[in-house]
Amino acid sequence: MSVRLDEGGTIRLEGNCPVEEAESLLALLQAHPNAAVDWSECQRLHTSLVQVLLAASPEIQGTCADSFISQWVALKSVRLPDS
Amino acid sequence: MKELLEQFLAETRELAQRATDDLLLLEAQPDNGAVIDGLFRTFHTLKGSADIIGLPPMSLVMHVGEDVVSAIRDGALPCSPAFVDQALKLIDLVNDWADALEAHGVLPADADQVAASTASSLRTVFPSEQEAKAGSSVSVAEDDAPDWAEAMLEVHCQGHDLPGDRDLVAIAYDPLSNAYFSGDDPLDFFRRLAGLVALDVAPQRPWPAATELDPFECNLSIRALALQSKEDALAHFRSVGDQVRIYSLKSPKGEKTDLIAAVLGEQRRLLLVDAAPDALLGRIGSAARTAANALRSAGNQLGADAVEKAGVQALVVRDAGLLAEAIETVMGGGSAQAPVPQALPSIAQGDRMLRIEAAKVDIIADLAGELVIARNGFAHLVRHAEAGVDLADLTHALRRQYATFDRLTAAMHSAAMQLRMLPLKQVFRRFPRLVREIDQELGKDVELKLVGEEVEADKAVIEKLYEPLLHIVRNALDHGCETPSERRAAGKSARPQLTLRALRDGNGVRVEIEDDGRGVDPAVVRRIAVARGLLDKEAAAQLSSEEALQFLFVPGFSTVSQVSKLSGRGVGMDAVRAGVEELGGRISLSSELGLGTKVCLHLPGSLLMTGIMTVVVGEEQFGIPLDVIVESIRAAHARIVPIRQGRAIVLRDRTVPIIRLSDRLSLPQTPPGRDAHIVVVSTDSGVLGLEVDAFGSRMETMMKPLDGLLAGMENYVGTTLLGDGRVLLVLDVNEVVR
Numbered sequence: 087m088s089v090r091l092d093e094g095g096t097i098r099l100e101g102n103c104p105v106e107e108a109e110s111l112l113a114l115l116q117a118h119p120n121a122a123v124d125w126s127e128c129q130r131l132h133t134s135l136v137q138v139l140l141a142a143s144p145e146i147q148g149t150c151a152d153s154f155i156s157q158w159v160a161l162k163s164v165r166l167p168d169s
Numbered sequence: 170m171k172e173l174l175e176q177f178l179a180e181t182r183e184l185a186q187r188a189t190d191d192l193l194l195l196e197a198q199p200d201n202g203a204v205i206d207g208l209f210r211t212f213h214t215l216k217g218s219a220d221i222i223g224l225p226p227m228s229l230v231m232h233v234g235e236d237v238v239s240a241i242r243d244g245a246l247p248c249s250p251a252f253v254d255q256a257l258k259l260i261d262l263v264n265d266w267a268d269a270l271e272a273h274g275v276l277p278a279d280a281d282q283v284a285a286s287t288a289s290s291l292r293t294v295f296p297s298e299q300e301a302k303a304g305s306s307v308s309v310a311e312d313d314a315p316d317w318a319e320a321m322l323e324v325h326c327q328g329h330d331l332p333g334d335r336d337l338v339a340i341a342y343d344p345l346s347n348a349y350f351s352g353d354d355p356l357d358f359f360r361r362l363a364g365l366v367a368l369d370v371a372p373q374r375p376w377p378a379a380t381e382l383d384p385f386e387c388n389l390s391i392r393a394l395a396l397q398s399k400e401d402a403l404a405h406f407r408s409v410g411d412q413v414r415i416y417s418l419k420s421p422k423g424e425k426t427d428l429i430a431a432v433l434g435e436q437r438r439l440l441l442v443d444a445a446p447d448a449l450l451g452r453i454g455s456a457a458r459t460a461a462n463a464l465r466s467a468g469n470q471l472g473a474d475a476v477e478k479a480g481v482q483a484l485v486v487r488d489a490g491l492l493a494e495a496i497e498t499v500m501g502g503g504s505a506q507a508p509v510p511q512a513l514p515s516i517a518q519g520d521r522m523l524r525i526e527a528a529k530v531d532i533i534a535d536l537a538g539e540l541v542i543a544r545n546g547f548a549h550l551v552r553h554a555e556a557g558v559d560l561a562d563l564t565h566a567l568r569r570q571y572a573t574f575d576r577l578t579a580a581m582h583s584a585a586m587q588l589r590m591l592p593l594k595q596v597f598r599r600f601p602r603l604v605r606e607i608d609q610e611l612g613k614d615v616e617l618k619l620v621g622e623e624v625e626a627d628k629a630v631i632e633k634l635y636e637p638l639l640h641i642v643r644n645a646l647d648h649g650c651e652t653p654s655e656r657r658a659a660g661k662s663a664r665p666q667l668t669l670r671a672l673r674d675g676n677g678v679r680v681e682i683e684d685d686g687r688g689v690d691p692a693v694v695r696r697i698a699v700a701r702g703l704l705d706k707e708a709a710a711q712l713s714s715e716e717a718l719q720f721l722f723v724p725g726f727s728t729v730s731q732v733s734k735l736s737g738r739g740v741g742m743d744a745v746r747a748g749v750e751e752l753g754g755r756i757s758l759s760s761e762l763g764l765g766t767k768v769c770l771h772l773p774g775s776l777l778m779t780g781i782m783t784v785v786v787g788e789e790q791f792g793i794p795l796d797v798i799v800e801s802i803r804a805a806h807a808r809i810v811p812i813r814q815g816r817a818i819v820l821r822d823r824t825v826p827i828i829r830l831s832d833r834l835s836l837p838q839t840p841p842g843r844d845a846h847i848v849v850v851s852t853d854s855g856v857l858g859l860e861v862d863a864f865g866s867r868m869e870t871m872m873k874p875l876d877g878l879l880a881g882m883e884n885y886v887g888t889t890l891l892g893d894g895r896v897l898l899v900l901d902v903n904e905v906v907r
Binding site: 105107108111112113115119133134136137138140141142152154155158159 | 368377626
């Protein structure tokens, strides 16, 4: 599993996260709208997951292990109180 | 799981119907953006629920359908009749699958292949789109660098020394919404791009609500700067060339313009422009980010912090003005601007179908509350009675309380009946599609009008109305409406009009089906009636035109094979009449030769279905209301034992007296069959068995009270019509056994 919810309620992206995982990520974010996303173990992030993160704008923890993403794709960690 | 499936089926059918409505509307108004949006949402929801319930074939076809609708919405694809045809087929498929799911719990075995072929035929609408796109932007090279590129250069590259001797390109990549689906990883192009300097990722369209988000629909707009030659960049993006624009930029060298101010000013301007509510938050976020970055790059950390803080506040209160003000302050004040127009709250929510109008439920809740109060009144009376008040006073109080109670229960009853009322829309809405289809064969270009869809009638009427209406509409299209050339010859407008109209009519509902076609010739009807031997020549000659037309409803009239050639109606009109009368309604027809025909259905507004079971005694059939039937059994004659003058059977340690129905109804006794057929009924005189000759079937039917000559008949509570048009007498069991 490259996308999972850990015991602490944090959504973890790990290893290679291909396009199919976008749906799992979205489902987790929809089910746990307040969960933070930890992507520090994510080696490779597909665009579709970036899009989900942009759209859902969860709290992001750590630095993405995918260096391209961490260098070029900045994600806000500002959460809207009502979303 | 079963409940989930049931809900899924109900929702799917409803969505399919909604999509059909939208598609037909789109055919008439291909540019109606709201309808396209609605259609997109519907397709999207269908896909989503297919995912939830786990139906990959349906998910696949809906996804492709959604792509096509999305392309239409974005203006990349015209809303052509071919698309409407394809999409309607798609909806048919979904309906078929829903039926299969309901019947067997699984999709048909060929669902995967069907899905694949449907998806690929749907996709055929795409190539033209891509050609069109490619055709217009294959050069990819308008050399005027866009403003965003300049701003990006300023924001991202301040303080970095870009080598002035290398080419710099700005890349705008707006992937198609099906990019992920076709295997693209848009950011990956930049991952592999040499010399990347700056990258911005933003939504193409405002993000939908979290629940509406489609993870597989690409909604990103990517902007980048790279130290590259334009040729290399073009080659790099060749496979998505139709979605990418590349511009040559000059490297910034030395010239220090007040770009920061320009960036800030631009963001402020954007913030003050009206934004759609759902775009507002995104706009605030991006403006805050851009402005803060610009300020930071200029070394203005304090300003950047202030702007960022204002951005968060603006997000919280959804007021772009706050941020605009902050930016203005940082820029050094200046002229006060007009107050920021407040964005309107979002009202574009899809209508969630509540099967019962909430107001109706409220009425019942209110009444229930009043009933409770009325009940408390009784408690009060009881205490008075116990205290031994004057009897006359008590009677008076009781009577008053009774009146209140009576009023409330009557109101409650009518409110409960209201719950069964549905708008005629539920039947009418099936017709646009149907008329379109029949019309495609006939080529008459009929214009269908629906009037009074909001008129309500009992659920039972609504559910049974479709078939009679269908017959009438078919007849009207087939025989009533003329072809365009015939109409022009007759001096009429080219398009025949067919109107379905519902009106309130006393306690009932009147449904009219009116066409402006050629009408029915009473002379022809007379001739056919005579030819069919339904009446003799003199009698026919004496019929008024109106009376003559009523022969269309006589069974046997319509079996004449040539009727349809003779510019008349008549096919199956007797069946239509039977159907309408089964609902407790009646039908009438008026027609003016050359001007059109109008069929009126007079329907009861509210009625309740009664369950009955039919039984056979000798040659006759009778109905027994299901609510008095305990059970029906077959028993060997030997089990029936004589007790004094009567007979009885022991059922589960209980002796049940048996009565022959034929005796009670004074019908000739028939020779007994192998087994006795006994309907055990619960009556005022206790449980007993009615012996009949055979059991018929169970049916839900509209029972009409006895009236006219039948009114005085004992032993029967009412009549109903059988499917074949025969009248069935329904027994009053209490009366029969007395």
